[in-house]
Amino acid sequence: MEFTLFLAALALFQPIVYGAPTQAVNSLHPEILAAMKRDLGLDAEQAHVRVARELQATEVIEQLRTLAGNSFGGAWLVDGELNVAVTDEALASEVTAAGATPLVVSNSLSKLEEAKEALDNLDIKQTKRLEATGIAAYYVDFAANKLVLEALSGSTAQAEDLAKQVGLVESEFEVRTVKELPSTFVTVRGGDPYYINNSARCSVGFSVTTGFVSAGHCGSAGDSATTSSGVALGTFSGSVFPGSGDYSYIRGSSGNTFSGTINNYSGGTITVSGSTASAVGASICRSGSTTGVFCGTVRALGATVSYSQGRVTGLTQTNVCAEPGDSGGSFYSGAQAQGVTSGGSGDCTSGGTTYFQPVNEILSAYSLTLARG
Structure with a gap:
């Protein structure tokens, strides 16, 4: 794409990236706003503007990455503001013209x-x-x-x-x-929302039209998924862990309804409207059956993590806390599904590091369609 055409395309994005939020993000669920206020120190207006900027920054990053080619050094957000690194100083002015902050770096x-x-x-x-x-x-x-x-x-x-x-x-x-190695969050303690072979507990990630997805370490193909009272939810149809991911697909039992929503653990739900992936530095929240909802930011993409069970590639690192039983639970930014909780270190008292498996890879692997609210 020629640079003049590139700037013309960006003209469509900049009023959203640097101006008022769109109607879509202006309707953030109250529980999301409450969690972002608690964990990120944002009021409602700041949360709306930040989510709008982060959503549109994804488009800008892809455009700049194409423009820079092998000179692209990465892109990340700081409080909603976009930074773009390039190895060629001649590209700095073009990054600035696109509305981002340029940094000239040594490594592509x-x-x-x-x-x-x-x-x-x-x-x-x-x-x-x-x-x-x-x-x-x-x-x-x-x-x-x-x-x-x-x-x-x-x-x-x-x-x-x-x-x-x-x-x-x-x-x-x-x-x-680091003080400790990461571990997965499987536990045998009782609780909602689902159990594997009537034993270990994990959390539902996201509903799809034929069931739901969760973490791979939660179960293997053929394992059963039930409620705490033993009602059948489905059967593990596929599972990957360790290796190239930490994800699973549970094919739902007939008679169940799989809703495009997330449990907010406050008596309500959060609607899922899509699965646009967030950039490094973007705000993100997690819902799990042990600790409920907590928020933080994306710290790294494509991380490889070493668990006791083996190495897992392609995970996203966050500073959101999690604890045993939260495994498989939903990671989301605004109303956009991001991934399912894999593992990490720390807890929700002292804080910690948690990794998630990007949801789009799961959907692609099993040819699934995300359920939307």
Whole structure:
């Protein structure tokens, strides 16, 4: 696309990105507003404007990524404002003209993503290798313009060696220490909304027209899904975990209704209207059967996480808390479905890091149609 045409297209987006919210986001559910006020410190007007900006920023990012090509260094949001990194200084003025803040960086996003993919392919059949060496996760940090490896304090040397094995030099990666390795949130404690083989509890992710989706570690193909009273909800038709994702599809039993809504754990529901993926830095909320609704921001896309059961690729990292039993639960931005809760570390008393499996990959894998309210 020629740059003049690109700017003409952006003219349609900028009144929304930098002006008043659209009617669609102006009708955010009261429970979403309450959670964003509590966890992000936003009033109603600020929440509406921020969600509108973040929704439209997705379009702008894709346009700029196409324009920059191999010079694209990543894009992220800070309080709703869009930052775009490029390796070619000549593109900075064009980023500014598009309404974003330019940053000239050394490493292209494609180079860092290739290094991450190389890590994914390293001893791919030995899925527990990274977890055994104390590596918690790794992902591309757009703002830092580096591949970040998270590791236990005694495993930083192993993390550095891994980065060098895939051809990175010290200026291209960073090792960050974490207090504990992530874990999945399966529990055998009682509670809503569904049980696997009348035993372990997980949370429904999102309804589809033929059932619902959840986390892969919650169950395997053939396992049953029931309510706390034993009423049949469906049967696991497919499940992926560990490896290329953490997702499952539960084909619903006849007679059940699968609604395009999310439990707000305050006696009401939140409507799902689509599944447009949010950018790094965007606000996001999670609903789960143990802790209810909590909000935070997206921290990284395409993270690879090492659980005790094995390595999982393609997850999104957030600073939203979660606890056992929240596994499989809904991650959403505004009324847009984002993904299903995978695992993480910490809790909702002290805070933590939680990863989710993007929902669009699940829908694509099983040719499903998201149920909308």
